Amino acid sequence: xxxxxxxxxxxxFAQYQLLERRADFLKAFKKAIDEAVDREVDLxxxxxxxxxxxxxxxxxxxxxxxxLQKVREAGIPFIAITGNxxxxxxxxxxxxxxxxxxxxxxxLIDPYGETEVKGVYIAGFRYYSKHYMSELKSDLxxxxxxxxxxxxxxxxxxxxxxxxxxxxxxxxxxLISELPENFxxxxxxxxxxxxxxxxxxxxxxxxxxxxxxSKVEARRGRRGFNIFDLEKKQLERIELExxxxxIVEKFSEEEAEEKLKDIAEELENCKDRxxxxxxxxxxxxxxxxxxxxxxxxxxNALVLRVxxxxxxxxxxxxxxKGMKLEDFLENFFLxxxxxxxxxxxxxxxxxxxxxEVKSFLLSFLEKELxxxxxxxxKE
Numbered sequence: 001x002x003x004x005x006x007x008x009x010x011x012x013f014a015q016y017q018l019l020e021r022r023a024d025f026l027k028a029f030k031k032a033i034d035e036a037v038d039r040e041v042d043l044x045x046x047x048x049x050x051x052x053x054x055x056x057x058x059x060x061x062x063x064x065x066x067x068l069q070k071v072r073e074a075g076i077p078f079i080a081i082t083g084n085x086x087x088x089x090x091x092x093x094x095x096x097x098x099x100x101x102x103x104x105x106x107x108l109i110d111p112y113g114e115t116e117v118k119g120v121y122i123a124g125f126r127y128y129s130k131h132y133m134s135e136l137k138s139d140l141x142x143x144x145x146x147x148x149x150x151x152x153x154x155x156x157x158x159x160x161x162x163x164x165x166x167x168x169x170x171x172x173x174x175l176i177s178e179l180p181e182n183f184x185x186x187x188x189x190x191x192x193x194x195x196x197x198x199x200x201x202x203x204x205x206x207x208x209x210x211x212x213x214s215k216v217e218a219r220r221g222r223r224g225f226n227i228f229d230l231e232k233k234q235l236e237r238i239e240l241e242x243x244x245x246x247i248v249e250k251f252s253e254e255e256a257e258e259k260l261k262d263i264a265e266e267l268e269n270c271k272d273r274x275x276x277x278x279x280x281x282x283x284x285x286x287x288x289x290x291x292x293x294x295x296x297x298x299x300n301a302l303v304l305r306v307x308x309x310x311x312x313x314x315x316x317x318x319x320x321k322g323m324k325l326e327d328f329l330e331n332f333f334l335x336x337x338x339x340x341x342x343x344x345x346x347x348x349x350x351x352x353x354x355x356e357v358k359s360f361l362l363s364f365l366e367k368e369l370x371x372x373x374x375x376x377x378k379e
Contacts, residue, residue, distance in 0.1 A: 001042045001043065001118060001120060001153065001229075001230045001231065002039075002040075002041045002042050002043075002227055002228070002229050002230070003041060003042065003043045003044070003045060003155065003185065003187075003227065003228045003230065004032075004036035004039075004041040004043070004044045004045070004225060004226070004227050005044075005045050005047065005185075005187045005205065005207050005225060005226045005227070005228060006029075006032055006033075006036075006044065006045070006046045006047075006207060006210060006225040007046060007047040007048060007049065007083075007159075007187075007188070007189035007190075007206065007207050007208070007209070007210075007225075008047075008048065008049045008083070008189055008190070008192055008208065008209040008210070008213075009025065009028070009029045009032075009046070009049065009050050009051075009209070009210045009211070010025055010049055010051070010052045010085065010209065010211070010213055011025055011026055011029055011050060011051045011052060011056060011060050011063075011064055012025070012051050012052040012053065012056035012057055012060035012061075013025050013052035013213065015213065015275075016275075016303050016305070018302065018303060020244075020302055021275075021302075021303075022057075022060065024211055024243065024244050025052075025210075025211045026060065026063050026064070026067075027211075027243065028210040028211035028223060028240055028243055029064075029067060029210050029211075030063075030067050031210075031240050031241075031242065031243070032210050032224070032225050032238075032240060033067050033068075033070065033071060034070070035225075035238055035240070036071075036076070036225070036227070037070060037071065037074045037076065039227065039238075041076060041227060042076070042118060043076065043077050043079070043117055043118070043120070044071060044076055044077070044078045044079070045078075045079045045080070045122075045155065045157055045187050046078070046079070046080040046081070046106075046189075047081060047083075047124075047157050047158065047159055047187045047188055047189030047190075047207075048080075048081050048082060048083025048084070048085075048086070048126065048127055048158075048159030048189035048190060049082075049083030049084065049085045049086055049159065049189060049190070050064075050080055050082075050083075050086055050096075050097065051064075051085065051086040051095075051096050052085055052086070053085060053086060054082075054085075054086050054087065054088045054093065054095050054096060055096070056086075056096055061096060061099065064096075064100070065100065065103065065105065068100060068105040068106060069105065071105070072104065072105055077107065077117050077118075078105065078106040078107070079106065079107045079108075079109065079115065079117070079122060079124075079157065080097055080100075080106050080107070080108055080109070081108075081109050081110060081124045081125065081126045081127075081157050081158070081159060081189075082095050082097060082108075082110050082111075082126040082127065082159070083126070083127045083159040083189055083190060084127040084159065084190065087110075087111075087126050087127055095108075095110065097110065109122075109123075109124040109125070109126075109157065110126050111125060111126045111128075112124065112125035112126065112136065112140060113125075114144070114147065119152065119153070120151070120152075120153045120154065120155060120230065121147055121148055121150075121151035121153070121154040121155070122154070122155045122156075122157065123144045123147070123148070123154070123155075123156050123157070123180070123183075124156065124157030124158060124187075125140070125157075125158055126159060127159040127160065127173075127190065128160070128173065129173060130172070130173045130174075133160065133173055133174055137178055141178070141179075141180040142180075144156065144180040144183075145180040145181045145182050148180065148181070148182035148183045149181070149182040153184045153230045153231075154182065154183045154184050154185075155183065155184065155185045155186075155187055155230075156179070156180060156183040156185070156186050156187065157187045157189075158174070158186075158187070158188060158189070159188075159189040159190045160172075160173035160174040160188070160190055161173050161174070161190050161191055162174055162175070162176050162179075162188065162191075162204075163175050163176060164176045164197070165191055165193075165195055165206070166191070173190075176199060176204075179199060179200060179204075181200045181201070182200070182201065182202075183200070183202045184202050184203075184230050184233065185202055185203055185204075185205075185228050185230065186199060186202055186203065186204035186205070187205070187228075188204060188205060188206045189206065189207075190206075191206045191208075192208050192209040192213060192214070192216075192217045193206060193208050193217070193220055193222070194206065194207060194208040194220075194222045194224070194226075194237060195208075196226075196235055202233075203228065203233060203235055205226050205228070205235060207224065207225045207226040208220075208222050208223070208224065209223065210223055210224070210225065210240065211223055211243065212246045212275075215248045215277045215279075218246040218247075218248045218275075218277070219248050222239065223239065223240045223243060224237060224238050224239040224240045225238050225240075226238065244272045244273075244274065244275065244302070245266075245270050245272065245274035245275070246274065246275045246277075247263060247266065247267075247274050247275065247276045247277070248277045248278075248279075249263060249276075249277075249278050249279070250278075250279040250280075250281075251278075251279075251280065251281075252280075252281050252282060253280075253281075253282040253283065253284065253285040256280065256282075256285065256287065256290055257290060257293070260290050260293040260294065260297065261293060263276060263278075263297055264293055264296045264297050264300070267297060267300035267301055268300055270300070272302075273300060273301055273302040274300075274301055274302060275301070275302055275303050275305075276297060276301045276303070276304045276305070277304075277305045277306075277307075278304070278305070278306045278307070279307045279309075280306060280307065280308045280309070281308075281309045281310075281311055282308070282309075282310060282311065283310070283311045286308075287306060287308060333346060
């Protein structure tokens with residue numbers, strides 16, 4: 001039995017507030033599904049964050065329905081869980097997956113559960129924080145392990161960051177040692193990188209995202225999904241081709257002219273207008289000095305995002321000694337090209353008593369976010 005394992009598609013995400021980018025996420029997902037169907041896999045699993053939010057726009061939902069209808073027509077079961085983006089927390093609200101389930105387009109495991117497809121035991125659970133995972137582990141993991149042991153083949157689907165793959169200490173939701181035992185394949189989601197490792201007699205893998213959601217992901221340059229053969233216990237990586245170029249460059253003032261020329265030339269040879277993200281560090285020369293090259297890039301890019309960091313001259317050091325903390329903070333943020341709003345919030349938080357921080361943040365968010373998000377934060 002061959003399983004296509006997708007994750008973190010984030011359908012409906014209009015990156016940089018661009019409708020073109022929203023379409024790109026749908027295009028990547030469709031390419032992955034088309035590839036899986038063409039390769040005649042026996043099952044497709046999606047390990048969370050199929051959608052960017054639990055209330056995707058209707059155009060995205062409609063296109064997703066059309067894509068999954070092809071899966072149903074091919075007779076391939078599609079099983080999904082919800083991730084941290086598309087799960088629901090408020091009572092009475094259901095994830096968009098419920099509509100797809102009611103249309104017969106997928107099997108939804110939410111918040112946790114188990115099923116069987118073509119003789120394969122499948123268990124899963126949605127995204128839970130580290131705190132809630134402790135309760136889930138004690139109640140369910142032993143049960144999952146025992147049933148997997150009795151099965152000839154088994155799959156565990158989850159959307160958590162495993163400690164071994166997280167760069168920041170303590171940021172994981174689950175320890176690798178805590179995973180239930182006896183599963184043939186551990187279909188993981190949440191980390192947007194392609195990762196594979198043997199664990200507890202089976203294979204654990206993160207397929208990464210089907211489209212780049214950040215410059216960090218673009219630097220890795222991997223958009224795709226996995227196919228796992230349960231009988232042979234072999235994993236095949238499928239890289240998605242023909243997607244919008246996403247160019248990420250980091251350089252200093254000494255390299256600026258050459259790097260900008262290279263980007264401009266690359267864009268002129270791109271079939272699709274690329275996303276371009278530049279991290280620029282300098283001591284004296286502002287990037288605007290190269291305005292001709294920047295304008296050449298802008299003409300051919302879908303979007304150009306520049307992050308600038310002004311470096312201190314050698315031997316110079318800004319010390320907080322003798323400086324007000326809020327002035328030091330402002331200087332720090334300005335050097336990293338933070339906006340005025342972020343700087344003012346940071347300075348205001350410094351003056352806010354700890355017990356009033358939450359109310360201050362809620363007051364700010366009420367001006368910036370939708371009402372239903374605010375209600376959720378207050379609950």
